[in-house]
Structures are given as C-alpha cells and as structure tokens.
Amino acid sequence: MSHARPTPLIRSLPSTVPFVGPEVQERRIGTHFTARLGANENVFGPSPKAIEAMREGAAEIWQYGDSASHDLRSALAARHGIAMENIVVGEGIDGLLGYLVRLMVAPGDAVVTSDGAYPTFNYHVTGFGGTLHKVPYKGDFEDLPALMARAGEVDAKLLYYSNPDNPMGSWARGEEIVAALDDLPEGCLMMLDEAYVELAPDGTAAPVEIEDPRVIRMRTFSKAYGMAGARVGYALGAAALIAEFEKIRNHFGMNRAAQAGALAALQDDAWLAHVQEQVAAARGEIARIARENGLEPLPSATNFVTIDCGRDGDFARAVLAGLTARGIFARMPFVAPQDRCIRVSCGRPAELARFAEALPGALQDARG
Amino acid sequence: MSHARPTPLIRSLPSTVPFVGPEVQERRIGTHFTARLGANENVFGPSPKAIEAMREGAAEIWQYGDSASHDLRSALAARHGIAMENIVVGEGIDGLLGYLVRLMVAPGDAVVTSDGAYPTFNYHVTGFGGTLHKVPYKGDFEDLPALMARAGEVDAKLLYYSNPDNPMGSWARGEEIVAALDDLPEGCLMMLDEAYVELAPDGTAAPVEIEDPRVIRMRTFSKAYGMAGARVGYALGAAALIAEFEKIRNHFGMNRAAQAGALAALQDDAWLAHVQEQVAAARGEIARIARENGLEPLPSATNFVTIDCGRDGDFARAVLAGLTARGIFARMPFVAPQDRCIRVSCGRPAELARFAEALPGALQDARG
Known part of the structure; x- marks a missing residue:
C-alpha cells in the first residue's frame, strides 16, 4: 500500500483540463501568438480607475483580503437593488461554480447541461461525482424547454444555462427565461450563467426576483469589466x-488588490460604455472579415463572434490549426454540429487586422 | 420540496468560519485597529520588485493567468533543485489544503491533527466529511510520535503537522521530522505545513527527498514573502x-499579477534577508514588552510571538478583549491549555509601541 490513498472518486477521474491555455500552447509551438483572441478576454482592459486601484493595492498586499468582501458586496447590492446577503463574491465564476456543484452534487446526482456548453462546469460536476445529462443545442441556441424536460426525467439537482451563450454567442430575452422558470422541475436549481450579460442588448439580463428560490445567477468582472x-x-x-x-x-x-479593482471598475460606468462600444465595433469587424472570406458570422451578444466555416468539425479544426500556425490564438466549439464553427474574441483593430491577414491562408490550407 | 437540494453532507455542516477577519471585527466594533497584529501578516511587506511586478501586472490583468504557472514553477524548481512536476501552485496554502483534503478524504475517512492546530485545515476536513482525530500538544509542541501513533490506530489517510507550529511558534529540526517518517503508518500521507519556514532557524526545513511518497510539503508567499x-x-x-x-x-x-509578483519576490533574496532581520528584531521587542509586563514570551521560529499570560483561557481572552478595545488586533490559541496565551504578530516599531501602550491596561482590566 502506498501512503497517498486518493478517494475512489478521485481515482476514477481522468487527468483533464477544461481548456488548454494560450501560454501552454505557446510553449508547445515555440512561438508567441501575435493576436490573443481565443479566451474571450477583454483586450480593451479594465477601467483606468480599476488599474489604479490595483496598483495602489499592490503595496497593501501584505494584508489578507477582507473575508467578507464587504465593500464590493455593498456596492454590488446597491447596483442591483438587493441586500448584501443575496451576494457571494468568489474566485471568478469558475471558483463559484466549483462551490455550487460541491453544495448540491453528491456522487451519482444528476445534472443537466447543453452538449457543448461550458466545459469547466462539466469538469466540476464530474469532479464531484455527478452524472451529466447533455441536451443538444437547438440550432445555435441552448434549448431551455428541452433542458427542463430532461431535468424532470432524470431528477436533476442542477440545470446549467448560460445567457448569452458561450460558445455560440446566442441569447434569449431575460423575461422569457423568468417565464420559463414555471416549468423548472421541483428540486432542480437553475444555474444561470450571465458572464457576458453586460455586453448583450438591453433586456437580456433575466429580471429574476432576488428571493426566487429556483435560480442562482452568476456574474463576473472577467468579461465586460476586463479583469479576467x-x-x-x-x-x-x-x-x-x-x-x-x-x-x-x-x-x-480573494486577492485583496482584485477586490479593490473590482470595486473601482463597478463604479466607472463611462468606461463600461466605452468597452461596450469597442466590443460592438469589433464584432462588426470580425463579421466583415468572416463574410469577406465567404464565411457566415453568427449574431453575438458577447465579446466574441462565432463563425460558421460552412463544413464539418474536421474542416473547422483545420482552419483553427491554420490560424494557430499563423500566430492567431482562437478557439472553437467542442461538439458537433457547433464544431463547424470557430470562435474569435473581440480584439483591437491591429489584432483583427492580423486575424484578417491570417484567415485566407488558413482557409486555403484547410481546403487543401 | 425546495429547488435547492444541498447534499446530505452540506446539510450536516455548521455555518462557520475558521477565523473572523480584522475587517469584520472592525465593522462590529465600529472603529479601525491602530495595529494589525493578529493574522501573522508580514507588515514589512513584499520585495519592492514584487510590488513593481504586481503594479505592472495590473495593466495586463485583462488576460487570464497562465494555467500552468509555468514561470513561477520553473523558478521554484530551480530554487529547490527539483523538477517542475514536483510542484503545484495554488490559491494560497488554504486553497491547496482544500484540494488535498478533497483528493484524499471521503466521508468517514480518518484524519489526524493536533488539538488547537490550524483551524482552516479542520474546516476542509469537516467540509469533505472526514472524521478529525485530535492529539494534544505536548507542552507547547505538536507531538509527532503521538500523532503517528494515533494515525495508526484510526487508519488515518492524512496527518497534519506544521513546522514551525502555528499558533505556538515552536519548531522541530527538519532532520528529526524526516527520521520520524519511518514511523508513519502505511496508507497515511503527512501534510507538512511549512508556511513559516523561511523565518525559522537554519535546519528547520525538512530535508525530504522529493520523490518520498510519505509526505507533501506546503509553502507560501503569504508570510516571509509578505504577500498574504x-x-x-x-x-x-x-x-x-x-x-x-x-x-x-x-x-x-491564479491571479495573473500575483503570479508575476511571486516570481519577482522569489528572486529578491536581499529583501528576504531584510525581512528576516526585521522579524527577528520585532520578535525580540514583543518578548521584551511581554516580560516588562510580567508575562512569558515563548520562543518563536515564526513572525509572531505567543505570550503566556500565566493564567487560564478566560484570563487570556479578557486580555485579548482589552487589546481589541484599545485598537490592537491580536489573536490567541483556541484550545486549552494553549489558550492561556495570546499571539502577537511581528509589527513595525510604531505598531509594537501601540501594543506596549495598550497591554498594561488590558492586563489590569483582565485582572479586574
């Protein structure tokens, strides 16, 4: 017998990562990407006030962060018109998803998600021994009625739904989601991932009554606020x-400087508006580049554009490989038929120009 | 039935925090502490080079951190003369302890620790359904032979041992720990918490052969490196x-700026030496203040001094309350007979002067 005895659950798990990071890819291929457009990072960055708050926070980093994230939660409560007791701050949505799954999912418990939705959620569910039930997308949309029906069939404890959706960029109206909650099975909690919602059209955020026990929503400073x-x-x-x-x-x-940065970011509405404008412009430019190359950009309510390459997954993977070889970091949906697409994050004009320069060659190679 | 169905384990857990943070205490009492000496933070702060790296990192925070923490692990591997594959970087020792417990402890599994040792470890063990077996300190030292004997009796999967010890500041020679490993029961992994080891005398770090399967060691940038x-x-x-x-x-x-800061901190040996000097001087000053007030400072290999107040836990708690009321944030051991002590972190001269000013009144009130 060895000294380390991992649990039976741990022994059953594969060694897997939800995503291969761009730095890991760069070390594999031996060069640096010239355009970092794969992780839906917000290249326009955080508010200068947030940067300044984090710079000031660096000198104070000898102190642990406030365990209650009081000031940030207080500001968020005011922003959302709710009580601090309705908010928990955590180490990104990834961290909070881990906590939520741990709270609800014991080995064998059923969880429902869309086939091809956020892999990090699936990673946590598998990691806590849950049983994932995957429902196909309907076209390029998560299929909420089908997700709810499946949840009822399998007695799911969690239902994952993102709005806007990643990786497709599609979205539903928030009011429709709230109305649909009446069909959520008893005993099932909806995890509504609104990571991209500040970049979506008005009316996309679900107007959930805060004490509604059927749904928990998650938000982040990683996307619109530029603090991934x-x-x-x-x-x-x-x-x-x-x-x-x-x-x-x-x-x-929580990182103490990050707490201070998020608080400052939340208070700079002008910068958020600036980012929203820049992102909208970049979406337009990515769509233009796609069309110029005979590809179909999908509508997007996020800071990325998913581009239908018009053939199958093998073809899109070849296009992606061609982009990688040309120094462009992008990604693509993992599951068919969505894997006919590649996914390109909003970049600055210079980065999108490099994408525009690389795409024709990548397509030519893929058609090779 | 409600919509959220926490697991039976979660329903069985108390809502508890391992520590009440200083900001939480300040909000309760309605004033700010004038000396923050309770959380063993390193008030001398990180290397100026680390601060600069974090300040530069603020502008790059739109990017996710490197998922592999490659550069930091590479530097740590060089420092320790081991391979990168022998190192995992995580969200503080607290985060890594959570992962380790999750890896090893299924509900009902036995874990051994000292009664009064690190509560956050216990929080994780309880949180994953493990059964904690607590062994008394021997004097002011963790009792390694007794811990190992108990581990054998209860078939423990993990044994927690810290060197130097928190909250007592005591320490063992690293060679003795390695020698004692021969008595570690099969099937039991020793978790050796060396959070304070850079502040301890030479020879305190356990010279463990890196591929020795009996022990995992944890280190941090929160203490000697000043980046809690x-x-x-x-x-x-x-x-x-x-x-x-x-x-x-x-x-x-991982926070991206924190990764950069840790890398810079690791490379500034001169700053580490400076901190070690400052900490040693502060330990001496805290001991002097204790003796001046008729109290007994315990020897310390950390950045705090545990002070024997000479009576029972109620008395020490009253002293601590008196310090709190006078604006001094300090803490104390939770468990008898160690709770006859208070624990004071190394501060700058001005902060220790405030402690010296407050202590006589706090003692007088406690003697009441």
Whole structure:
C-alpha cells in the first residue's frame, strides 16, 4: 500500500483540463501568438480607475483580503437593488461554480447541461461525482424547454444555462427565461450563467426576483469589466442559498488588490460604455472579415463572434490549426454540429487586422 | 420540496468560519485597529520588485493567468533543485489544503491533527466529511510520535503537522521530522505545513527527498514573502501525487499579477534577508514588552510571538478583549491549555509601541 490513498472518486477521474491555455500552447509551438483572441478576454482592459486601484493595492498586499468582501458586496447590492446577503463574491465564476456543484452534487446526482456548453462546469460536476445529462443545442441556441424536460426525467439537482451563450454567442430575452422558470422541475436549481450579460442588448439580463428560490445567477468582472486575470466573480440568489456558500468557501481566498479593482471598475460606468462600444465595433469587424472570406458570422451578444466555416468539425479544426500556425490564438466549439464553427474574441483593430491577414491562408490550407 | 437540494453532507455542516477577519471585527466594533497584529501578516511587506511586478501586472490583468504557472514553477524548481512536476501552485496554502483534503478524504475517512492546530485545515476536513482525530500538544509542541501513533490506530489517510507550529511558534529540526517518517503508518500521507519556514532557524526545513511518497510539503508567499493578500502558495511532493491535483484544481484560478509578483519576490533574496532581520528584531521587542509586563514570551521560529499570560483561557481572552478595545488586533490559541496565551504578530516599531501602550491596561482590566 502506498501512503497517498486518493478517494475512489478521485481515482476514477481522468487527468483533464477544461481548456488548454494560450501560454501552454505557446510553449508547445515555440512561438508567441501575435493576436490573443481565443479566451474571450477583454483586450480593451479594465477601467483606468480599476488599474489604479490595483496598483495602489499592490503595496497593501501584505494584508489578507477582507473575508467578507464587504465593500464590493455593498456596492454590488446597491447596483442591483438587493441586500448584501443575496451576494457571494468568489474566485471568478469558475471558483463559484466549483462551490455550487460541491453544495448540491453528491456522487451519482444528476445534472443537466447543453452538449457543448461550458466545459469547466462539466469538469466540476464530474469532479464531484455527478452524472451529466447533455441536451443538444437547438440550432445555435441552448434549448431551455428541452433542458427542463430532461431535468424532470432524470431528477436533476442542477440545470446549467448560460445567457448569452458561450460558445455560440446566442441569447434569449431575460423575461422569457423568468417565464420559463414555471416549468423548472421541483428540486432542480437553475444555474444561470450571465458572464457576458453586460455586453448583450438591453433586456437580456433575466429580471429574476432576488428571493426566487429556483435560480442562482452568476456574474463576473472577467468579461465586460476586463479583469479576467484578477479572479473576481459573484453569485446572486436567495439569501438562504447564498448562506450555504459560507459553509465551504475559502473565506480568505480573494486577492485583496482584485477586490479593490473590482470595486473601482463597478463604479466607472463611462468606461463600461466605452468597452461596450469597442466590443460592438469589433464584432462588426470580425463579421466583415468572416463574410469577406465567404464565411457566415453568427449574431453575438458577447465579446466574441462565432463563425460558421460552412463544413464539418474536421474542416473547422483545420482552419483553427491554420490560424494557430499563423500566430492567431482562437478557439472553437467542442461538439458537433457547433464544431463547424470557430470562435474569435473581440480584439483591437491591429489584432483583427492580423486575424484578417491570417484567415485566407488558413482557409486555403484547410481546403487543401 | 425546495429547488435547492444541498447534499446530505452540506446539510450536516455548521455555518462557520475558521477565523473572523480584522475587517469584520472592525465593522462590529465600529472603529479601525491602530495595529494589525493578529493574522501573522508580514507588515514589512513584499520585495519592492514584487510590488513593481504586481503594479505592472495590473495593466495586463485583462488576460487570464497562465494555467500552468509555468514561470513561477520553473523558478521554484530551480530554487529547490527539483523538477517542475514536483510542484503545484495554488490559491494560497488554504486553497491547496482544500484540494488535498478533497483528493484524499471521503466521508468517514480518518484524519489526524493536533488539538488547537490550524483551524482552516479542520474546516476542509469537516467540509469533505472526514472524521478529525485530535492529539494534544505536548507542552507547547505538536507531538509527532503521538500523532503517528494515533494515525495508526484510526487508519488515518492524512496527518497534519506544521513546522514551525502555528499558533505556538515552536519548531522541530527538519532532520528529526524526516527520521520520524519511518514511523508513519502505511496508507497515511503527512501534510507538512511549512508556511513559516523561511523565518525559522537554519535546519528547520525538512530535508525530504522529493520523490518520498510519505509526505507533501506546503509553502507560501503569504508570510516571509509578505504577500498574504495575493493568494499564492505551493506544494512540493512526489510527481505522481502532485499530478493528482490536475484532476480537480481550478486551472485558471491564479491571479495573473500575483503570479508575476511571486516570481519577482522569489528572486529578491536581499529583501528576504531584510525581512528576516526585521522579524527577528520585532520578535525580540514583543518578548521584551511581554516580560516588562510580567508575562512569558515563548520562543518563536515564526513572525509572531505567543505570550503566556500565566493564567487560564478566560484570563487570556479578557486580555485579548482589552487589546481589541484599545485598537490592537491580536489573536490567541483556541484550545486549552494553549489558550492561556495570546499571539502577537511581528509589527513595525510604531505598531509594537501601540501594543506596549495598550497591554498594561488590558492586563489590569483582565485582572479586574
């Protein structure tokens, strides 16, 4: 017998990562990407006020962060017109998803998601021994009625739904989601991932009554607020549900400078508007480049554009490989038939110009 | 039936926090502490080069951190003379402890620790359903032979041991720990917490052969390196054990600026030496203040001094309350008979002067 005895669950798990990071890819291929357009990072960056707050925070980093994230939660509560008790701040949505799955999912418990939706959620479900039930997309949309029906069939404890959707960029109206909640099976909690919602048209955010026990929403400072590397996300939900996180979360897990940066970012509405404009312009430019190359850009309510390459997954993978070889970091949906597409994050004009320069060759090679 | 159905384990857990943070205390009492000496933060701060790296990192925070923490692990591997595969970087030791417990502890599994040792470890064990077996301290030292004997009796999967010890500041020679490993029961992994080791006398770090499967060591940038708020820790162990973390860790969980800061901090040996000097001087000053007030400072290999107040836990708690009321943030051991002590972190001269000013009144009130 060895000294380390991992649990039976751990022994059953594959060693897998939800995503291969761009730095890992760069080390594999031995060169640096000239355009970082694969992780839906916000290249326009955070508010200058947030940057300044984080710079000031660097000198104060000898102190642990506030375990309650009081000031940030207070500002978020005011912004959303809710109580602080309805908000938990965590280490990005990824971290919060891990906590949520741990709260709800014991080995063998059923969880429903869309086939091809966020792999990090699936990673957590598998990691806690849950059984994933995957529902196909309907066209390029997550199929909420089908997800709810499946949840009822398998007695799911969690239903993952993102709006806007990643990786397709599609979206539903928030009011429709709230109306659909009446069909959510008893005993099933909807995890509504609104990571991209600040970049979506008005009316996309679901107007959930905050004490509605059927849904927990998650938001992040990684996308519209441009702070992916800071690791700040938050969940909104009924106070009794939010209180459950206190039992298991890493109370001193937040980076102190990141807390300060998020607070400053939240208060700079002018910068958010600037980012929204830049992102909209970049979406237009990515769409133009796609059409110029005979490809079909899908409508997007996010900071990326998913481009239908018009053939199958093998073809799109070849296009992606061609882009990688030309120094462009992009990604693509993992599952058919969505894997006929590549996914390109909004970049600055210079980066999109490099994408435009690389795409024809990548397509030519793929058609090779 | 409600919509959120927490697991039976979660329903069984109390809502508890391992520590009440200083900001939470300040909000309760309605004033700010004038000396922050309770969380063993390093008030001398990180290397100026680390601060500069984090300041530069603020502008790059739109990018996710490197999921592999490649550069930091590479530098740590060089420093320790081991391979990168022997190192996992995580969100502080607290985060890594959570991962380690999740890897090893299924509900009902036995874990051994000292009664009064690190509560955050216990929080994780309880949170994953493990059964904690606590062994009394022997005097002011963790009792390694007794811990190992108990581990054998209860078939423990993990044994927690810290060197130097928190909250007592005591320490063992690293060679003695390695020699004692021969008595570690089969099937039990020793978790050796070396959070404070850079502040301890030479010979305190355990000279573990890196592929020794019996022990995993944890280190941090929170203490000697002065970056508690950054959330950067790492574990050292056999490659096969370290690889297990890949199955469950939050791959994109590291703050990007913190990664850069830790790398810079690691390379500034002169600053580390400066901190070691400052900490040693502060330990001496805290001891002097204690003796001046008729109290007994315990020897310390850390950045805090544990002070024996000479009576029972109620008395020490009253002293601590008196310090709190006078604006001094300090803490104390939770468990008798160690709770006859208070624990004071190394501060700058001005902060220690405020402690010296407050202590006589706090003692007088406690003697009441």
